[in-house]
Amino acid sequence: MQEQAPLKVLTVQEVAQVLKTDREKVEKLIASGRLPAMVLPGQEVRIRAEDLLTFLKNETAQYTELKRKYHSYQQERLEKLERALQQLKIIPEKLNHGLQGELNRAAGDYSRVLELKEVFEDIYKLTRRILKTQQRVESRKSSDHDDYFQQLEIEWQEWEREIEKWQDRFLTRAKKAGKKLNFGLAQVYQNLVQILINEWDKIRKENF
Incomplete structure (x- = not known):
């Protein structure tokens, strides 16, 4: 043996x-x-x-x-970020819709229309900011996967701060209008804040 x-x-x-x-x-x-x-x-x-x-x-x-679980998570997270960043355009659309009723009530009142012009300009600036974000996202789709994922995370984190800035902006304008005893304009800006918060929360809940 x-x-x-x-x-x-x-x-x-x-x-x-x-x-x-x-x-x-x-x-x-x-x-x-x-x-x-x-x-x-x-x-x-x-x-x-x-x-x-x-x-x-x-x-x-x-x-x-x-590694498989991580890549699966990363891909799922990437798709959610893409969808959430695309849905940002809903926010100015809802703000404009909310403002339209005020504009209709102001028909024939030239001074009231002029007041609301400032509000439309604010919404337009927010719209431009969102469009630039979406253009950046589109331009980076051809980048390396990890780099693209990282850029989406950065964009989303920036919007977490951006929404707070716009909320503060509208509230500041509401206070300013209130001090001038322009309570109608103050109420418009307060309504915009509520719409902004509601739509932002909806986007986050739907995607994360």
């Missing part, structure tokens, strides 16, 4: 070389139980080659699954 070859065992340093890492990280793997090891009578630690191979197979499988 042919004698079996002795089982190959490796030192911690040899395992570190195989894994292309340092000794300390290998010792942490052993301490955590992820990498089985045996302690020789002289307190020397050895790792069976068979256990190292099993560890590599398991870790590779886990890494592959984590």
Whole structure:
């Protein structure tokens, strides 16, 4: 009967070389139980080659699954960001719609129409800001996937701050109108704030 070859065992340093890492990280793997090891009578630690191979197979499988989940999440998040940034155009549309009733009531009242002109100009500026964002998104679609994803995240974070700025802008204008005893214009701006908040919340709830 042919004698079996002795089982190959490796030192911690040899395992570190195989894994292309340092000794300390290998010792942490052993301490955590992820990498089985045996302690020789002289307190020397050895790792069976068979256990190292099993560890590599398991870790590779886990890494592959984590990578798949990450890419799946990233793709889902990217699609949500694209959709949310596209839906921003709904905000000025709703603001204009809300303002249209005021304009209809002001028919024939020239001074009232002039007051509302300022409001339309604000909404127009917001519209232009949104269009520029959407143009940037379109122009970056051909970029590297990770770079494109990062740019979308930046655009969304900027809009988190941008909406707060527009909310403050409308409230400031409402206070200014109120001080001039122009309560009609003050109410218009307060209504715009409510529309802005409602539509922004709707976009976030629908996508995130």
